[in-house]
Amino acid sequence: MSSRTAVVIGGGLGGIAAALRLSAAGWRVTLCEQHSRLGGKMGEWRSEGFRFDTGPSLITMPWVFEDLFAAVGLRMKDHLELLPVRPLARYAFADGLKFDYTTDMPTWFETLRQLDPADVDGFLRYMHLGARLYELSRRTFLRRPLTDPPDREAWAAMAHLPLRHAWGSYNSAVEHHFRDPHLRQLFNRYPTYVGSSPYQCPATLTLIPYIEYAFGGYHIQGGLYRLVECLADIARARGIEILLESPVTAIEHRQRRVTGVRLASGATLPADAVVLNGDASTAPKLLGLSAAPLPVSERSLSGLIFLVGVRRPLPELLHHNVYFSADYADEFRALFDTRTFPDDPTVYVSAPSRSDPTCAPPSGEALFIMANAPASDLPWDAAGIAHARSRIMERLQANGFPDIASDIVAERVITPRDMAQRYGMPGGAIYGAHSHGWKRAFWRPPNRDPRCRGLYYAGGGSHPGGGTPIVLLSAHIATELIQAHETT
Numbered sequence: 001m002s003s004r005t006a007v008v009i010g011g012g013l014g015g016i017a018a019a020l021r022l023s024a025a026g027w028r029v030t031l032c033e034q035h036s037r038l039g040g041k042m043g044e045w046r047s048e049g050f051r052f053d054t055g056p057s058l059i060t061m062p063w064v065f066e067d068l069f070a071a072v073g074l075r076m077k078d079h080l081e082l083l084p085v086r087p088l089a090r091y092a093f094a095d096g097l098k099f100d101y102t103t104d105m106p107t108w109f110e111t112l113r114q115l116d117p118a119d120v121d122g123f124l125r126y127m128h129l130g131a132r133l134y135e136l137s138r139r140t141f142l143r144r145p146l147t148d149p150p151d152r153e154a155w156a157a158m159a160h161l162p163l164r165h166a167w168g169s170y171n172s173a174v175e176h177h178f179r180d181p182h183l184r185q186l187f188n189r190y191p192t193y194v195g196s197s198p199y200q201c202p203a204t205l206t207l208i209p210y211i212e213y214a215f216g217g218y219h220i221q222g223g224l225y226r227l228v229e230c231l232a233d234i235a236r237a238r239g240i241e242i243l244l245e246s247p248v249t250a251i252e253h254r255q256r257r258v259t260g261v262r263l264a265s266g267a268t269l270p271a272d273a274v275v276l277n278g279d280a281s282t283a284p285k286l287l288g289l290s291a292a293p294l295p296v297s298e299r300s301l302s303g304l305i306f307l308v309g310v311r312r313p314l315p316e317l318l319h320h321n322v323y324f325s326a327d328y329a330d331e332f333r334a335l336f337d338t339r340t341f342p343d344d345p346t347v348y349v350s351a352p353s354r355s356d357p358t359c360a361p362p363s364g365e366a367l368f369i370m371a372n373a374p375a376s377d378l379p380w381d382a383a384g385i386a387h388a389r390s391r392i393m394e395r396l397q398a399n400g401f402p403d404i405a406s407d408i409v410a411e412r413v414i415t416p417r418d419m420a421q422r423y424g425m426p427g428g429a430i431y432g433a434h435s436h437g438w439k440r441a442f443w444r445p446p447n448r449d450p451r452c453r454g455l456y457y458a459g460g461g462s463h464p465g466g467g468t469p470i471v472l473l474s475a476h477i478a479t480e481l482i483q484a485h486e487t488t
């Protein structure tokens with residue numbers, strides 16, 4: 001049993017996972033979270049009997065979550081119930097068309113056939129491209145530090161390297177595979193899962209729609225925040241010390257080696273290894289070095305969110321619903337070029353009580369309504385919020401969303417500014433840097449700091465990137481590096 005000591009800065013999902021993995025490997029671990037609750041972007045809000053997840057609403061790659069439980073000797077199914085969400089989503093388009101996107105293949109192929117018979121074959125070829133990209137990524141990028149030279153498995157995975165349509169623009173690959181404009185808009189939405197524009201990111205992100213279609217989308221019974229609570233309970237039971245309301249103001253180091261952290265209270269915690277779960281871009285400041293914040297032009301999307309409790313059931317909604325704008329390219333020009341909230345936003349509505357009635361009082365709906373917004377430092381005043389809210393409501397109503405105005409009994413708005421302040425992400429950029437250009441899509445800050453020995457990174461701001469399963473992989477890679485470099 002090692003008597004080595006680690007401090008994890010931040011109680012987001014990646015931080016908790018890193019703490020659990022280190023503890024299982026015999027490290028004495030202290031986790032410092034600046035806020036009064038754990039979870040970071042994976043948060044929860046309750047009001048008037050409604051329960052809302054304030055961040056993620058969709059779980060993918062469930063085996064990554066199972067793997068974390070297995071790493072600490074547990075079975076996830078003994079602690080959490082993952083519910084497959086079927087159909088995956090209902091899409092409503094500006095021209096009035098509506099259809100469900102489902103993993104039930106006969107039903108989905110019939111939908112494709114009605115949209116354009118040629119798109120049945122296009123869909124299969126598109127998924128084949130995604131499958132090869134996924135196999136390649138799973139055995140290289142998602143499994144190991146980018147800075148390590150390829151091992152045998154990584155070389156073997158190169159057999160999956162698809163040469164055609166993988167390195168151009170994401171939108172071009174979509175247009176190559178689909179003729180129907182609705183399908184083009186549907187599949188162009190996936191890069192927003194990593195806060196990016198389909199018109200500027202590489203086709204390599206085709207692995208995202210493949211992962212969702214092949215492995216499904218999931219909800220956690222009781223809400224996604226149950227995952228945070230469950231992992232925190234396990235961490236405490238394993239003797240991990242969790243310090244809430246304990247911002248770390250400095251990472252202490254001597255002769256280019258970490259020695260511990262300093263808290264805002266002035267207390268210091270000695271450590272042999274430090275894992276930063278807060279955004280990697282905050283590291284230079286914590287190390288006492290000069291640092292520039294993430295430039296505006298490199299920021300991923302933020303979002304404008306309305307959490308809305310409605311006192312009547314809305315059976316016309318599925319768990320996940322998307323109301324598309326009339327001109328997707330124009331919407332992304334506003335989001336990334338002029339960096340303004342779109343006049344005509346695409347709106348995502350999650351109604352989790354469709355899968356899990358515990359989210360709302362009987363006969364009510366707890367809605368998570370979100371439109372993409374630019375990650376900017378501009379304030380959101382009441383007039384700006386009201387203006388954006390009316391744009392969102394106009395799009396919803398135009399696409400057939402029910403009129404809920406007189407039935408709203410709880411409401412909270414979360415602006416990009418709120419996210420910037422709460423999560424410490426410049427401009428509220430949910431996924432840190434965007435994935436525009438193939439190099440940026442795959443080159444995130446490494447999990448081991450090259451400047452200071454003993455400093456590691458686990459979370460969405462570092463390799464391999466954001467999204468709940470990916471930050472768990474980040475924690476896995478970071479803790480393997482710690483085991484390799486700090487225990488000899």
Ligand SMILES: Cc1cc2nc3c(=O)[nH]c(=O)nc-3n(C[C@H](O)[C@H](O)[C@H](O)COP(=O)(O)OP(=O)(O)OC[C@H]3O[C@@H](n4cnc5c(N)ncnc54)[C@H](O)[C@@H]3O)c2cc1C
Pocket residue numbers: 009010011012013014015032033034035038039040041042054055056057058059060246247248249277278279282303305422423424430458459460461466467468469471
């Ligand atoms: C609105 C929204 C919707 C999303 N939807 C999805 C989805 O559907 N599916 C999905 O998979 N993902 C989704 N995501 C992304 C996902 O939530 C994140 O990628 C993931 O939760 C990030 O985890 P993390 O480990 O990077 O930590 P974070 O959540 O970024 O947390 C970092 C923690 O570190 C703390 N911290 C930072 N600095 C310090 C310091 N100096 N001292 C002490 N504490 C510090 C912060 O307070 C925070 O608690 C969504 C995110 C948001 C915001």
